[in-house]
Amino acid sequence: MSYEFALRPAPSEVVRRDWRLPLVAAGVWAAALAGLYGNTVSGLLVAAGCAIVVALGRKWKRCIAAAAATVAFGGLLGAGVTTVHVAARDHAGLAAMTAAEAHGEAELVLHTAPKPSTRRPELVTATARLHAFDTDDVVVEGHWQVLLVASGDEWLEIDAGQRLTVPAVLREADGGRLTAAIVSARGPPERSGTLSLPNRVAAHVRERLATAVESVPQPEAGLIPALAVGDVSMMDPELAADFRTTGLVHLVVVSGYHLSLVVGAVLAVALACRAGPRARVAAGAVAIAAIVVVAGPQPSVLRAAVMAGMTLLALAAGRPRAAMPGLATAVLVVVLADPDMAAQAGFALSVAACVGLLLLAFRWARPLEHRGWPQSVALAVTIPLATQVAVTPLLIGLGSGVSLVSVPVNVLAALVAAPVVVLAVGAAAVAAVWLPAGEVAVQLAAVPARWLIWLARNGAEIPGALLPLPGGLWWGLGSAAALAVLIALLQIRRLRVPILAVLLSAGLGTVPACLTTGGPPSGWVVTMCDVGQGDALVLPAGDAVVVVDVGPEPAAVDACLDELEVDRIALLVLSHFHIDHTAGIGGAVEGREVDAILAPPPGEARYGYELVEERAGVVPVLEAAPGQVFEFGATRLEVLGPPTELLSGTRSDPNNNSVAVRADVAGTSVLLTGDVELEGQRALLGSGAVLGVDVLKVPHHGSSFQVREFLETADPAVALVGVGAGNEYGHPDPGALGVLEEGGALVLRTDESGWITVVRNGDAFEVTTAD
Structure with a gap:
């Protein structure tokens, strides 16, 4: 007599998966992402191609071919839906207004509540639906997804779902999203209607x-x-x-x-x-x-x-x-x-973490459970590890x-x-x-x-x-491939122990390295820290350093200063009070001695000024003026700007009134320009200051607001650009970099090279980077 019975699955066993739905979802996501970067014609071509693959797939018998047809079916759905949305986004009338930066009155409904921008907290942003835009000559009506940008405390009192009318300027939005325009408010909002019950x-x-x-x-x-x-x-x-x-x-x-x-x-x-x-x-x-x-x-x-x-x-x-x-x-x-969700990093990270949890965490927990670990303890260890592995390629790709x-x-x-x-x-x-x-x-x-x-x-x-790593698509794909190979090798039982031993040894080996390495190299001139979309530079100052700007986040500048073993800042120069130059103030000053801060008048950038006041505490703040000179050992700093009579009426007064400093470090000249734009650069050219230098911090993250004569006069051997990977401003501008390269400068960017250190070795410059 025989009996048949089913074995009870292990505590962390999961149901056998049907991969058809995940394949369709992958096709939908990929086609939607491609459609967002295209137009109606390209979307229709993608849909047609997917339809052909689906039709041919009915005749295919092999597993891989069937999987391709399944993905193509998802691609057909994603391309079709996204194309409809893209056609609405690319409305001809609205596109003409954004290209002309039309002024008028916007009627919109807020999708999210206005919140301070992470990059510039003096501004508030919110997603909204634009229902109409009325200029003196024409009115366009529709239902477009837009980004609202405004300033003023009154905006923080408005809730999601509110219908309002506001004087505004329409500007072009970045590609790759369903955002049809940027609505820049030019006055206080006028509310209309009442909020819905959910809001x-x-x-x-x-x-x-x-x-x-x-x-x-x-x-x-x-x-x-x-x-x-x-x-x-x-x-x-x-x-x-x-x-x-x-x-x-x-x-x-x-x-x-x-x-x-x-x-x-x-x-x-x-x-x-x-x-x-x-x-x-x-x-x-x-x-x-x-x-x-x-x-x-x-x-x-x-x-x-x-x-x-x-x-x-x-x-x-x-x-x-x-x-x-x-x-x-x-x-x-x-x-x-x-379809806009397909391009949102938060959505991708969320899905990736779930995939890591479902595919890896429970699988990795089973061996621990078999060795007597309680299931809750095993999962407490494997869930963070699995989700970290799953999101790492995305984090690297995003920089x-x-x-x-x-x-x-x-x-x-x-x-x-x-x-x-x-x-x-x-x-x-x-x-x-x-x-x-x-x-x-x-x-x-x-x-x-x-x-x-x-x-x-x-x-x-x-x-x-x-761990700061170079960002970008290829780095993300490379890290994903490396992790996939590593996970595959760990499935081979005889290789598992040696690989884990190597990984453990490498991990333990980094401990003394983290604790003992660091400090500036011999002949050090300047280091540009990698702080994302912002600036932070460090120069030697005897037994201390001079820090120029502190970037948008405390952690990044703190890590850079730790790497250089900085415990005392002789002078902290804040070129201006925009948040991408000041929000990291806590990371620079906490735990370090700071002798003084040099800064311009706050102007319009009140948020950054108040943040510095709060974090700096009792550190004296000196107001920058042309002609000031500071000497620290072999380093001499001369203040070149802002001018005595501050510039006004420019595109950005805080940028153009940046503190500009010429530093001489043991005979090597460095020009630090903050975010000076056209008017600020012309003012420096007209001031009579000596602008020809060995190293140039390219103004305003290499934006298009550059005076060619200024860059040619600086004539640097090395040009440094502090810029974040994939930033929404289009920095740096190829034209500005081209002018510098034509003059023979070595142009280095933090989004491509990470932190950058310039060293003087005799008559030659040596540059080391993090990549």
Whole structure:
């Protein structure tokens, strides 16, 4: 007699996956992304090509051919839907207005609430739908996705969903998105109509939560709204940078993790109340809808909401959960509903993290479980590792660097991550109903939040915590290929132990290197730090240094100064107060002695000025004036600008009134120009100052606002451009770089080379970079 029975799967076993839906989703995503960078004609050609492959695929029998046909079917769907949206985006009348930078009155509805720009917090930005634009001569009407850019505190009081009219200028938007135009407000908004019920609910919850967190001190008060609803507007900028450096940023972006915790808690309560399957599904659906409404239609929220909805449908149908098809369905629904999501980095990172979780984390946990590890402990280790592996190629491609402390920090954060998120979300819900109870809930959430703050701050201070790598498509693809080969080799049992031993030895080998290497080389002249879209330069000053600008983020400039072993800054020069030159102030001054700060009048850039005032503390601030001279050992600095009578009425007065400095470092001349544009460069040419130098910091990140005579007069041997990879400004301009290269200059850019150090060796210059 024989018996047949099914073996019970291992605790972390997943359902056998059907790859048809993921292949269709990949085709939809790829075609949508291609369509965003094209036009109606190219979209139709892609759709036609996919249709041909699908038709031929009916005759193909091989597995690879069938997979190609499946991807092509998704491509047909994605290309067709995206082409319709692109045709609307490229409306001829609107395109003519953006090309002419038309002035008029815009009627629009805000899609998201205005928030300070991450690059220039003195400005606020919001996505919106433009319904009409009225000039003196013509009116265009439609439903276009636009980016609103404005200034003024009154904008921060406007909620998502508000219909308004505002005087504005239409400008061209960057390619590769469905954004049809940039609407630059030129006055205060005039509201019309009332908010819809969902938008009123979202505004009420956010307002009550902001009031409730006043009962706890900073930085907890700013962190709790971020944990609850993804609102980082109150979060300390330096703490936000530390969260990015240590890989904890996923906790302050509402995603699948938040939804799983909240919906799981709601279902647990419903089950405890003996609710039936339909009632539990309804309760879960209400929880999902509430999170989407309050957190807003962020990419990670939408992806997670659709995936959670599919899970609830599976629960209602009494079927087991199939996670990969659920994720694929989420991608399909989100991208087909809004093809613009295909080009959003947040959406790609969210999906990549989920893929790593589903394909790698549970698989890697099984060997640990077989060795006696509890499942929860095994997954606490493998989930951060798997998601880090999955998102690393994207992070490298985006030029964001790779956190080397992400995995251990996230393992330690797992001790409180779930409770603090549930408490923060609960505080938001309770505060919306009864404020005193919400304040109590906030105080409870603040206790575990302090552990996350401690982890982020201390993790970010570890030498080498953030590994800066060159960004770009090919670096991202190369890292993806290398990781794929490594994972494949680890599947071979006899190779597994040697490879892990090599990786462990390499990891341990970096520890003393991080602790002992660094410091400037012999003959050091200047280092341009890689701080993304911004400037930060360091020059020797005897037993200290001179720092010129500090970039947009504290972590990047702090890492650069650590690498140079800087503990004292003799003079901190701030060329002007735009955020891409000043927001990293905390990373430069904290933990270091700063003798003085040299800066121009703040002008219009009040936000950066106030930030410097707050972070600089008691450090004396000197006002720059032409003719000032500072000497530090073998380094001499002469201030060339701004002029005594500040420039006004230019395209950007703060840029043109930048502090311009000529430095002589042991006989090597360096011209540091801030962001001076046409008027500022002409003023320097007319000042009689000696502008011919060995090294030039190219003005304004190499923008198109360059005076050819100024660049030719500088005539540098080395030209340095501080610029972020894939920046939205089109920096640097090929024409400006061409002028410098024609003059024989070696042009180096931080987006391609990382940090750049210039060394004088006798009569020759040597340049070292991070690539």
